[in-house]
Amino acid sequence: MNGVVLAGTASGVGKTVATLATLRAVEAAGRSVQPAKAGPDFIDPSHHAAVADRPSRTLDPWLQGEGGLRRNYARGEGDVCVVEGMMGLYDGSAASTAGVAAALDLPVVLVVDASAGMESVGATALGFATYADRTPHDVDVAGVIAQRAHGGRHEDGIRDALPDELDYCGRIPPREDLEIPDRHLGLHMGEEVPLDEAALDAAAETLRTERLLDIAREPTPPATESAFARDDDRDDSPRIAVADDAAFRFVYPATRERLRERATVVQFAPAAGDDLPPCDGVYLPGGYPELHAAALADGPALGSVADAAAEGTPVLGECGGLMALAESLTTVDGESHEMAGVLPASVEMRERYQALDHVELRARRDALTAGGGDRLRGHEFHYSAADVDDDARFAFDVERGTGIDGDREGLTEHRTLGTYCHVHSESGAFDAFLDEAGR
Template identity: 65%
Template structure:
């Protein structure tokens, strides 16, 4: 498709970069494609299928604009389309999650189908030629097998050499499938990883010259021509019950290397319905004047000594005791606990808001899309309301034996904190292992509670 015309209600034209597996090299391919498109004069809006926070940080580090979160489980079909539509630019490049068809809650294929966008398949060609063609053809035909409307339009060959290797891959592809180029094997195109995935884009950005070199071996204009205007959402904004517009409230959001897992749409929602200020607990910032505090997830375990010594968490604990609402997700829950113990056995005092102690483990303790049902009216939901979210953590919270702990949610799907319960509450505060998206209505409810 050439010269796609943007639809303001649907968002920019785009395509999806899917992979044959989790380690196929989707992130590097996405960044190289984006770099090539920008060099060709296109303004690129990045997006990410699934609930991830880390890959989007690399998108933003390269392009200077937040990456849109596209997850059917978190947002629903219309919410997914709304989040896409809020993007800007000439073209949108959507990085997939895991393998193209993997993920019962929200796979890359489901995201592509929901938006009606074509897929560029990233195939690791390091040790294959004809097999690359067989793999690509199999991924295209599998869509027919499961009776889904998913167009695998062509491939990018990851870790592929030129010459005979590239020619063999081209010749192996069916005539109906486009070869969009290759990503050469380069040490400068490897992103270090650790628990929870790759390092953040603010910590380790890919070498700019290496990305530019990789982009030169891609068919950038062919990729631009592939972009398609997506299916628009049925409504521009998410419907919200009992919403009277903007609230005269201020939410303070923790924002540093320890609290960096937040969806751009969440901050947008705060700015739409109230005021937002940021602060850094790692730097020891005082808690700003506010009506509530939001502690997103991240890596408090990597900055535990600074958090314990900085004074911000101690002040936050005192404010929560006096009735300031504090909402913490995953890493935020950990910071709200009594203590945090690292894998090495070092113990650090945290804010002391919630009656639990947190221990880090070498293996992950939970990884899944989650569904929570509110047992009572709480900061993010009314009693009986269902929230959908995502959990991925290496820590485990243990309740203090001398306290009658109160939980806000029953876990219908997922792990939670303990005994199919999540949402530990104390004073007017709430800590949960689940990350939720604003399409769930949780942050609308959070702001509404501040003015009730």
């Protein structure tokens, strides 16, 4: 599957809109398209899926390792993979768009904000292309998309300013209906505020699709087998209840795939009033429980999760799942709602984010997702803070990141684990969870 990486000069230059327009343009050219996202983000991929009608692949060498990154790319389906970068091309101490492009040996098309420049767009692009020589990554910057650029003289000036080695791949027009509203944690989800289709079609028409398709190429080296690649007998596999609704929506596609490979997955919607179905294990992903705290408190599911946890059912809560497993959740408006009460902590939403980083944890002892002494890599991004009881037990020490209190992560009680850290299936954490649920 040929691929191309759309990288920004910085955050906020319009990478997501450029990616969505490119996805639409590739489909309009009669090619099937696979979206992907560099980095650990959950929100931008939801917009990709809304346009491409297939899950967006997560590509992050910190979460997955380079082998896992290549495996996740290879699991995609389509003629062309369009990868949206994270932040600016070279930004990121643990993982970067440049690192993803280099690991896959994919060409980069630079998305440049051209709203107030012409010749400067060429200078910016040339600087990014030559800066690759100062990095450890072999990055091939092959072209430019001019974001927020008008046609006519504006477009001609940008195209003429580009050096011969950089292709002009078209523009995205400046339109208010191509702006995606945001909130804490980032943009609104794709299913909440999809872009106007007519506006997206118009943006796709201003791209040079054939040039983009010519630039795209096959990745190298090829994918390898995972150390965790084994399929259990479905007749003996555990039954895992996975929360899936507006409050719990941050799940990587590869995680869903791994759970379905090794378990019978039953979905339920706690915020919509569903009760916990019969199961051998419970997975509460991240999401926005703070926006649905009243519904969660009033519904039956959290009480049933608490009962199951007390009976020894393995329960894994990630970020929003940790919040739901706590004793209480207080919103930014000061309203406090009773949660499951499994973990000895009170959680409060804050106006500013409390953690944003790639994370590395070391297990203090055997835990639900890792053996004693094992290291797990993941990602944290949250606006809440947890006030934990003095006798709280932690599963991990923080080697990198913030964790729950700066030094420790992973509240544990019974066979329940609640953590701010999102992990990927390539880490083996979900295999460990499923092994525990199958006992």
